[in-house]
Amino acid sequence: MIIFLIGHDFKYETEATVKLFFPAMRFTFCTEDVPCEEDFIRTSLAGETILAESSLSGVFRRSEAQLPRHADKRTAEHALCTLLYEHLTEATGITPPWGMMTGIRPVRMLTAAVEQGSTLEDAVQAMGQTYRVSEQKLALAKETARVQLPLLGRLGPDVVSLYISIPFCPSRCSYCSFVSHSIAEAGKLIPAYVDCLCRELAIWGELIRRLELKLDTVYIGGGTPTAISAEQLGQIMDAVRANMHMEPVREYTVEAGRPDTITPEKLEVIRSHGATRISINPQTLNDEVLRAIGRKHTAQQAVDAFRLARSLGFANINMDLIAGLPEDTPDSFRDTLDRVIALDPESITVHTLTLKRSAALYAQGGSQIANPASAMVDYSVRRLPEAGYRPYYLYRQKNTLENLENVGYAKPGFESLYNILIMDETQTILGAGCAASTKLVTPDGQITRIHNHKFPYEYIGRFDSLMEKKQQIDQILGGNSHGA
Numbered sequence: 228m229i230i231f232l233i234g235h236d237f238k239y240e241t242e243a244t245v246k247l248f249f250p251a252m253r254f255t256f257c258t259e260d261v262p263c264e265e266d267f268i269r270t271s272l273a274g275e276t277i278l279a280e281s282s283l284s285g286v287f288r289r290s291e292a293q294l295p296r297h298a299d300k301r302t303a304e305h306a307l308c309t310l311l312y313e314h315l316t317e318a319t320g321i322t323p324p325w326g327m328m329t330g331i332r333p334v335r336m337l338t339a340a341v342e343q344g345s346t347l348e349d350a351v352q353a354m355g356q357t358y359r360v361s362e363q364k365l366a367l368a369k370e371t372a373r374v375q376l377p378l379l380g381r382l383g384p385d386v387v388s389l390y391i392s393i394p395f396c397p398s399r400c401s402y403c404s405f406v407s408h409s410i411a412e413a414g415k416l417i418p419a420y421v422d423c424l425c426r427e428l429a430i431w432g433e434l435i436r437r438l439e440l441k442l443d444t445v446y447i448g449g450g451t452p453t454a455i456s457a458e459q460l461g462q463i464m465d466a467v468r469a470n471m472h473m474e475p476v477r478e479y480t481v482e483a484g485r486p487d488t489i490t491p492e493k494l495e496v497i498r499s500h501g502a503t504r505i506s507i508n509p510q511t512l513n514d515e516v517l518r519a520i521g522r523k524h525t526a527q528q529a530v531d532a533f534r535l536a537r538s539l540g541f542a543n544i545n546m547d548l549i550a551g552l553p554e555d556t557p558d559s560f561r562d563t564l565d566r567v568i569a570l571d572p573e574s575i576t577v578h579t580l581t582l583k584r585s586a587a588l589y590a591q592g593g594s595q596i597a598n599p600a601s602a603m604v605d606y607s608v609r610r611l612p613e614a615g616y617r618p619y620y621l622y623r624q625k626n627t628l629e630n631l632e633n634v635g636y637a638k639p640g641f642e643s644l645y646n647i648l649i650m651d652e653t654q655t656i657l658g659a660g661c662a663a664s665t666k667l668v669t670p671d672g673q674i675t676r677i678h679n680h681k682f683p684y685e686y687i688g689r690f691d692s693l694m695e696k697k698q699q700i701d702q703i704l705g706g707n708s709h710g711a
Contacts (some may be wrong), residue, residue: 228252233260233271237304241270243329243625244308248315250626251582270311277307279314290314305357312359323630324601326359331623332650333360337372338379347372367608367634371618375647378619384670386443387704388648389431389471391424391463392660394450394683397488397523416683420661421459423690425466427659430697432470435657438704442471443654444478444645447502451484457492464500473501478644480504486532487524494539504643507533507572508547511555512563519554533570543641544572550607551580551600551628560603561610568614574637575616577607581627600628611636620646655704661686667703675703 230245232238242254245268257263260271269280275294281287292310294303312327325333333354340350351369354360360368395413435442445467452460464481467473479502483489486509497505509529511517517526536544546567550560567575579600611618616636620643623632635646648654652674658665661683667675677696680686686693 228254229257229263229265229267230254231257231260231263231267231269231271233258233269233273235270235272235303235307237270237307240304240308240329241311244311244327245315246625247312247323247327247329247630248319248321250628250630268311268315270307272303272307277303277310279307279311281314281318283318286318288314288318309359322361324361324364325623325630325632326355326361326364328358328360328623332652333364333368333623334371334375334621335651337368338375338651341372341376347376363605363608364632367618367632368621371621371634374617374619374642375651378642378644378647379651379653382443382654383441385439386441387435387655387657388444388446388645389442389467390645390649390656390658390663391428391445391447391467392449392658392663392679393424393447393452393455393460393463394661395454396449396451397454397485413683416687417455417459419687420683421455421462423687424463424660426690427694428463428466429470430694431657431659434697434701434704435471438701440704441475442473443476444648445471445476445480446645447481449482449484451488452481453483453485453488453490453493457490457496460493461496461500464496464502468500478503480506480643480645482506482508483532483536484508485522485524486529487522489532489535491535491539494536494541498539498541504543504545505536505541506545506547506576507536509563509567510547510549511552511560512566513555513559516552516555516559520552530566530570533572542573545574545576545635545637545643546570546572547576547578548607549578549580550603550631555603557599557602557606561606564607564610568610573641574619574635574643575611576633576635577604577611578633579604579627579629579631581624600631604629604631607634607636617642619643620650622650657700665700667700669703 228249230241232241238256267282271278275296277292277294279290290310290313292306294306308327316322336354337347337350341347347369351365355365395417481497481502483505486507489507507529509526512526512529514526517524533544548563548567615638617639618634619637620635621632635643649656653668655668656666658679661679662681663679665677677700680689680693
């Protein structure tokens with residue numbers, strides 16, 4: 228499909244708005260107002276007149292509106308996208324549940340408004356009016372913000388969190404878009420990777436001590452951290468303990484992840500090194516769906532891994548599920564969710580399948596779009612609160628089925644602080660390891676991102692040059708320590 232951009236340069240938001248209605252379609256762009264015989268969408272801005280036109284399957288439509296006098300660029304862009312959204316809602320018969328919102332952090336919009344003096348009710352009303360968000364999603368965002376606000380209010384100055392990346396998996400799932408590598412492909416790199424990662428943790432520890440910062444949360448993710456050996460996992464967690472002052476840490480999470488990588492030895496390493504929270508992620512408890520996505524374990528293995536963790540004393544366990552997986556159905560998803568609730572984990576995260584270009588499923592995008600994810604998500608929104616779980620963090624991604632969302636639900640008191648912080652973007656998060664991103668947040672709200680090398684061989688081979696970036700981090704954090 229061709230998208231015409233006439234008289235304006237609002238390409239990013241225009242494309243994002245169109246993708247709400249055509250998520251799996253590829254677009255070409257044209258800035259010249261020329262005739263077109265194929266399907267097209269045309270947006271134009273001339274003086275104070277904005278125009279949206281489309282020709283879809285031979286049906287032509289035209290919508291027009293006027294801008295306020297002396298409208299600035301931001302106002303003009305929003306007005307044009309609003310007109311386009313309303314035009315495409317009529318043309319396609321689709322009403323996206325999050326309206327015309329294209330950002331990934333709707334809850335942050337609400338908490339930021341409250342921090343600036345608004346009431347939560349007024350912030351929710353403004354979101355609905357500005358972005359045409361459905362009542363159901365407004366209620367979900369409002370409840371998530373209500374849970375988050377007291378937790379965010381406990382943040383102090385000079386506090387940072389730490390993310391540690393272990394980018395290896397036993398095999399690659401078909402939906403996966405993360406930088407992860409199968410043990411078969413990259414297993415020989417693991418010893419050198421672990422050594423470099425421990426060196427980086429020592430550098431972070433020295434910087435935290437010198438700048439008199441306090442470590443708030445630690446999150447070891449991947450990949451699948453338990454894909455490596457118990458000894459290697461212990462080496463990394465030893466480095467955390469040796470280089471970090473752990474007493475102020477409020478939460479220490481290890482993503483145990485894939486049930487087929489979980490052993491008593493690895494769980495004992497995690498427990499004995501002080502982790503307070505783990506995640507066991509079946510994604511589904513349907514064996515046919517597990518086979519379809521390339522998982523090499525059964526539903527029973529996931530249940531067994533959970534029970535093993537409980538028997539070893541883990542009192543804060545999360546389980547991840549995905550709505551919209553290939554071969555899954557609303558009935559099957561409901562069965563999975565009910566069985567997971569029966570296990571009684573402290574938190575359950577419900578993701579919606581996202582078709583990322585780097586995932587194997589992306590090539591099947593057209594067929595996957597028809598997956599009835601909304602029925603699955605609607606069930607989780609209703610069922611989890613009934614079972615005592617509250618939504619505590621929420622984010623959205625591009626190319627997510629039916630423009631839906633990912634939501635973490637937890638029993639009161641078991642909300643993951645790290646998950647809230649990574650979405651709220653009000654705390655510095657230091658990233659260690661391959662593809663990890665360091666996010667520096669200064670007191671005035673400015674954010675600087677510094678990325679590690681993407682692949683393990685780069686991270687290992689160019690480790691010394693990567694560590695030079697720490698000088699920039701030192702300057703930013705040092706210049707703003709103690710609330711300066």
